[in-house]
Amino acid sequence: MLAAAGIVSHSQASSEPANIDALVLPVARIGTPMFYTRNSEIFGEGEDAEYIYQVVSGAARTYKILSDGRRQIGAFYLPGDIFGLEIGTAHQLSAEAICNATVSAIKCSSLSDLSRNDNKITHALLALTARELQRAQKHVLLLVRNAQERVASFLLEMVDRTAGAGSIDLPMSRQDIADYLGLTIETVSRTLTLLEDQAAIALPSARRVKLTNMRELRKLDS
Amino acid sequence: MLAAAGIVSHSQASSEPANIDALVLPVARIGTPMFYTRNSEIFGEGEDAEYIYQVVSGAARTYKILSDGRRQIGAFYLPGDIFGLEIGTAHQLSAEAICNATVSAIKCSSLSDLSRNDNKITHALLALTARELQRAQKHVLLLVRNAQERVASFLLEMVDRTAGAGSIDLPMSRQDIADYLGLTIETVSRTLTLLEDQAAIALPSARRVKLTNMRELRKLDS
DNA sequence: CGCAACTTTGATACAACTCAAAAAATGTGG
DNA sequence: CCACATTTTTTGAGTTGTATCAAAGTTGCG
Numbered sequence: 001m002l003a004a005a006g007i008v009s010h011s012q013a014s015s016e017p018a019n020i021d022a023l024v025l026p027v028a029r030i031g032t033p034m035f036y037t038r039n040s041e042i043f044g045e046g047e048d049a050e051y052i053y054q055v056v057s058g059a060a061r062t063y064k065i066l067s068d069g070r071r072q073i074g075a076f077y078l079p080g081d082i083f084g085l086e087i088g089t090a091h092q093l094s095a096e097a098i099c100n101a102t103v104s105a106i107k108c109s110s111l112s113d114l115s116r117n118d119n120k121i122t123h124a125l126l127a128l129t130a131r132e133l134q135r136a137q138k139h140v141l142l143l144v145r146n147a148q149e150r151v152a153s154f155l156l157e158m159v160d161r162t163a164g165a166g167s168i169d170l171p172m173s174r175q176d177i178a179d180y181l182g183l184t185i186e187t188v189s190r191t192l193t194l195l196e197d198q199a200a201i202a203l204p205s206a207r208r209v210k211l212t213n214m215r216e217l218r219k220l221d222s
Numbered sequence: 223m224l225a226a227a228g229i230v231s232h233s234q235a236s237s238e239p240a241n242i243d244a245l246v247l248p249v250a251r252i253g254t255p256m257f258y259t260r261n262s263e264i265f266g267e268g269e270d271a272e273y274i275y276q277v278v279s280g281a282a283r284t285y286k287i288l289s290d291g292r293r294q295i296g297a298f299y300l301p302g303d304i305f306g307l308e309i310g311t312a313h314q315l316s317a318e319a320i321c322n323a324t325v326s327a328i329k330c331s332s333l334s335d336l337s338r339n340d341n342k343i344t345h346a347l348l349a350l351t352a353r354e355l356q357r358a359q360k361h362v363l364l365l366v367r368n369a370q371e372r373v374a375s376f377l378l379e380m381v382d383r384t385a386g387a388g389s390i391d392l393p394m395s396r397q398d399i400a401d402y403l404g405l406t407i408e409t410v411s412r413t414l415t416l417l418e419d420q421a422a423i424a425l426p427s428a429r430r431v432k433l434t435n436m437r438e439l440r441k442l443d444s
Numbered sequence: 445c446g447c448a449a450c451t452t453t454g455a456t457a458c459a460a461c462t463c464a465a466a467a468a469a470t471g472t473g474g
Numbered sequence: 475c476c477a478c479a480t481t482t483t484t485t486g487a488g489t490t491g492t493a494t495c496a497a498a499g500t501t502g503c504g
Contacts, residue, residue, distance in 0.1 A: 064363065067444045072366055074359060087352030092359060119341040126348045130309030133351055136358035137296060137314060141286065143365040144294055144404040147460070174483065182366040187460055189484055206469075206483060222289045369492070396451060409492060411452055428451060428501080 031104035036060075036097035042084070045094045049086035051105040055079050058101025059171040062093040063179065073180040075135055076172060078161055085128055098171045143182045150181040151191045152220035155201065159211055166214065170207045253326035258282075258319035264306070267316045271308035273327040277301050280323025281393040284315040285401065295402040297357055298394060300383055307350055320393045365404045372403040373413040374442035377423065381433055388436065392429045 031054065036042055042053065042060060053060070055077050062074040062083060074093050077083045084095060086108075097103075115121045142150055154177060158168045170177075178185045192209075195201045200217050202210040211217060253276065258264055264275065264282060275282070277299050284296040284305060296315050299305045306317060308330075319325075337343040364375055376399060380390045392399075400407045414431075417423045422439050424432040433439060 066363070066366070070366070072363055074362065087348060087355075092356065115341075115345075117341070119337075119339070119344055122341055122344040122348060123337075126309060126344060126351060129348060129351045129355055133309075133355040133358060134314065136355060136362060139362050140296065140358060140365060141288070141294055143362060144288070144292070184461060185483080186462085186485085190460095193484075395449095406493060407451080408453085408494085412492095415452075 031106040034103050034105050036101050036103060038097060038099050040097050042095040042097060042103065043091050045091055047091050048089050049084060049091050049108050051084060051108055052082060052111065053077075053084045053095075054082045054104045056102040056104050058103075059098040060095055060101060060103065061098050061172065061176060061180075062095045064093050071179045072182070073176060075132075075139075076176075076180065078171075082128055085125065085132075087125075087129060098176065147181075147183055147187050147191045148194065149220045150183065151177075151188060151195065152200070152217045154181055155209060155211060156214075156217055156221050158209075166211045168209045168211075170209060174206075253328040256325050256327050258323050258325060260319060260321050262319050264317040264319060264325065265313050267313055269313050270311050271306060271313050271330050273306060273330055274304060274333065275299075275306045275317075276304045276326045278324040278326050280325075281320040282317055282323060282325065283320050283394065283398060283402075284317045286315050293401045294404070295398060297354075297361075298398075298402065300393075304350055307347065307354075309347075309351060320398065369403075369405055369409050369413045370416065371442045372405065373399075373410060373417065374422070374439045376403055377431060377433060378436075378439055378443050380431075388433045390431045390433075392431060396428075 033056065034053075036058075043049070043051075045064060057079055059079075060077040060083060062077070063071050064074065065071050075083070076098070084091065086092065111121070111125075115125060142153055145153070155168070158170065159166060162168055172180075174185045174188050177183075178188045181188065183191075192201070192203060195217075196203050198213075198216065200211070200213040200220075202212050204210065255278065256275075258280075265271070265273075267286060279301055281301075282299040282305060284299070285293050286296065287293050297305070298320070306313065308314065333343070333347075337347060364372055367375070377390065380392065381388060384390055394402075396407045396410050399405075400410045403410065405413075414423070414425060417439075418425050420435075420438065422433070422435045422442075424434050426432065
């Protein structure tokens with residue numbers, strides 16, 4: 001059921017399960033499962049948006065290549081997250097699998113048809129678009145902070161979204177993180193070691209991060 | 223009329239009139255005109271979103287204050303632009319008038335009621351939210367570029383939106399521009415003089431900018 | 445006209461970038 | 475399972491773009 005508080009209700013608390021989207025728009029249930037290998041393209045910028053996708057397992061990233069060749073990552077998508085929804089025909093960004101990933105896809109044309117006659121579906125699309133907007137607005141705020149604050153904020157975002165109880169297994173590389181945070185790979189690496197030196201985190205391996213001092217990280221985030 | 227190509231049609235060409243929103247959702251026609259003086263608050267972050275607004279004359283800015291006291295401007299709104307729409311009850315950002323401004327406001331509750339039963343209204347809200355999302359995504363890309371590129375991009379955005387034939391009368395201060403671009407006021411000022419030295423722009427007065435070499439500016443923007 | 449706010453210019457500092465190389469992790473074939 | 479090649483991550487040294495601090499011009503309003 002689609003309740004409506006304000007215009008459309010959807011909880012904004014970070015304690016929500018990552019797959020709340022599944023409640024709003026059950027892509028996985030009606031979608032076709034598709035498998036992508038590490039670094040393979042899911043869709044390209046400018047292409048017609050044929051499908052919308054929900055991550056089942058693995059992870060995906062959306063990105064743009066800037067004129068100087070740098071890559072800016074727009075967002076990371078984890079299991080339960082929906083991506084690739086476009087208002088208009090063409091994809092605004094490209095998307096790739098970060099690691100081997102299973103994704104559930106439904107045809108956009110059919111969704112569009114449903115939406116035209118079903119206000120509930122339109123409301124669900126509105127909720128999803130609003131969520132992306134909020135994410136992008138947070139991203140803007142992230143990019144005007146210093147390296148330590150960006151990295152801390154990224155780590156906190158990741159624990160919140162994976163519900164891993166203070167410990168994360170990052171699916172993405174340092175380069176991915178750097179391109180998301182608008183930093184270089186070296187700065188990300190140095191900042192992580194700095195946070196480790198400050199005992200805010202532990203790095204048992206490069207991809208594994210233990211948040212040992214949440215208070216400190218939140219102070220950097222705030 | 224609300225056409226639908228893809229999910230919801232709305233032209234993305236920058237040559238569109240700034241007040242295309244008025245065609246989608248004629249706030250001005252059914253809204254109440256309200257007057258705000260320079261720097262006065264239109265709404266505050268966290269407040270319940272009672273109204274949505276359309277600029278009639280003047281200009282508005284949305285912003286957040288960061289923990290370190292800096293201010294990040296989310297967007298500038300010019301005549302015809304709609305702002306203050308929230309999916310959820312509370313405003314995500316604060317809004318102020320940049321200069322004396324007339325704004326047309328309609329009650330959100332009534333809009334919400336209409337939207338619940340009218341798929342056309344919901345589609346219009348979806349289109350507006352999608353527009354904001356695109357704006358925020360562009361903002362992200364802006365913030366990872368260097369000072370000259372950010373300022374050039376900002377100036378081009380402003381001419382595009384004001385249709386002033388290569389000449390702009392900026393309603394906002396250097397501080398506003400700096401807080402939008404994630405730079406300091408000094409860097410914005412220096413960059414403008416640099417662009418003037420390069421004959422890309424002319425500055426007859428501080429608030430008046432003539433884009434004398436669009437090609438050069440677009441090269442920086444791209 | 446005079447004061448306050450805004451903008452520009454100058455000198456210096458520093459955070460993040462660049463270039464370079466070492467170290468660690470990951471994958472592959474024998 | 476180990477040896478080797480490749481990729482990824484970390485660390486180091488030096489550079490640079492933007493911030494900071496300071497002060498001088500400008501503009502506009504009461």
